[in-house]
Amino acid sequence: xxxxxxxxxxxxxxxxxxxxxxxxxxxxxxxxxxxxxxxASAMLLLSLDRAALGAAAVYLGIPDSPMALFLIAGxxxxxxxxxYSLIISRLRDxxxxxxxxxxxxxxxxxxxxxxxxxxxxNPPGR
Amino acid sequence: xxxxxxxxxxxxxxxNEEGAIGxxxxxxxxxxxGVPVLVIDDCSADGTLARARESxxxxxxxxxxxxxxxxxxxxxxxAYELGYEYVIRLDGDGQHDPQDVPRVFETLRKSxxxxxxxxxxxxxxxxxxxxxxxxxxxxxxxxxxxxLGKAVHDPTSGFVGVNRRALEVFSKSFPLEYPEIEALVxxxxxxxxxxxxxxxxxxxxxxxxxxxxxxxxxYMAHVLLGxxxxxxxxxRRLRRAQRDAG
Numbered sequence: 001x002x003x004x005x006x007x008x009x010x011x012x013x014x015x016x017x018x019x020x021x022x023x024x025x026x027x028x029x030x031x032x033x034x035x036x037x038x039x040a041s042a043m044l045l046l047s048l049d050r051a052a053l054g055a056a057a058v059y060l061g062i063p064d065s066p067m068a069l070f071l072i073a074g075x076x077x078x079x080x081x082x083x084y085s086l087i088i089s090r091l092r093d094x095x096x097x098x099x100x101x102x103x104x105x106x107x108x109x110x111x112x113x114x115x116x117x118x119x120x121x122n123p124p125g126r
Numbered sequence: 127x128x129x130x131x132x133x134x135x136x137x138x139x140x141x142n143e144e145g146a147i148g149x150x151x152x153x154x155x156x157x158x159x160g161v162p163v164l165v166i167d168d169c170s171a172d173g174t175l176a177r178a179r180e181s182x183x184x185x186x187x188x189x190x191x192x193x194x195x196x197x198x199x200x201x202x203x204x205a206y207e208l209g210y211e212y213v214i215r216l217d218g219d220g221q222h223d224p225q226d227v228p229r230v231f232e233t234l235r236k237s238x239x240x241x242x243x244x245x246x247x248x249x250x251x252x253x254x255x256x257x258x259x260x261x262x263x264x265x266x267x268x269x270x271x272x273x274l275g276k277a278v279h280d281p282t283s284g285f286v287g288v289n290r291r292a293l294e295v296f297s298k299s300f301p302l303e304y305p306e307i308e309a310l311v312x313x314x315x316x317x318x319x320x321x322x323x324x325x326x327x328x329x330x331x332x333x334x335x336x337x338x339x340x341x342x343x344x345y346m347a348h349v350l351l352g353x354x355x356x357x358x359x360x361x362r363r364l365r366r367a368q369r370d371a372g
Contacts, residue, residue: 092302096302099190099192099196103187104200
């Protein structure tokens with residue numbers, strides 16, 4: 001059991017490190033790293049604080065502490081994934097609307113250019 | 127391409143249809159001379175854009191691939207901005223016969239319906255569909271009958287005409303993937319009317335259908351969910367409006 005909790009401690013620390021490095025390198029924006037950092041920190045704390053994990057296991061009615069930790073981890077990561085689904089959906093809608101707007105504006109611009117090319121040039125001095 | 131009162135625009139969404147798009151545009155121009163044709167190129171990787179321009183169509187090139195719904199909606203948005211009264215959509219693969227366009231347009235103008243569907247199944251006209259597609263169409267007919275309050279024979283048809291009222295709605299809100307069936311529900315929920323007119327369906331002149339068995343299952347699940355979400359959205363709005371009024 002201890003070995004399993006140690007593995008979770010290691011994985012949580014690794015996740016924290018990866019996310020922090022990614023934020024530092026600007027691969028992830030700060031606002032999108034918060035969910036991962038909170039989730040990884042919670043996993044790290046629970047895997048280190050056996051008393052808190054035991055209390056959580058008793059509260060959830062699960063006799064096995066590592067199983068309780070897995071359950072909590074699963075729930076936390078599902079919430080994080082759900083949050084990203086919301087963000088991706090919104091970005092997709094914005095992206096489609098922007099692409100359509102760009103296409104329509106380019107269409108108008110092209111027409112204006114063609115009209116400008118077809119019109120006789122203004123006499124100089126006017 | 128400027129709209130005049132009562133004017134019609136034909137839109138043709140196209141993705142990788144270089145083999146068919148030129149013939150489709152020329153065929154439309156022969157069937158309804160003088161009516162502007164707008165090809166919306168969904169960022170094709172082949173020569174669709176060039177072929178469409180060569181054939182004399184106006185082209186709206188999208189900066190990246192949006193899928194059918196986003197592509198059609200871009201055409202609706204432009205048509206609405208340009209002031210068109212009616213828009214008829216034909217697919218870019220050559221399966222819709224442009225000779226049916228005048229019938230769809232006539233029904234749009236005379237009936238006052240917001241949408242007219244060119245249907246393969248209103249009368250027996252020799253159109254053939256595969257077994258899986260045919261089963262899917264029957265399934266959606268059954269689902270849509272109570273929701274729409276009337277039978278729809280060909281809910282998956284992409285041969286669709288809309289008037290300016292529907293154009294206004296669709297330019298603001300249009301399903302992004304597999305739009306045909308959901309669009310019907312969107313219109314019905316606003317108490318708009320639709321009619322079907324018989325039309326012919328021809329075999330593809332070039333290219334290959336992108337629909338596979340797995341995609342068909344995904345299509346069914348996606349469209350079913352979309353239909354019910356639209357129904358629920360409307361019912362919630364209706365209850366809120368009734369509560370506010372009371």
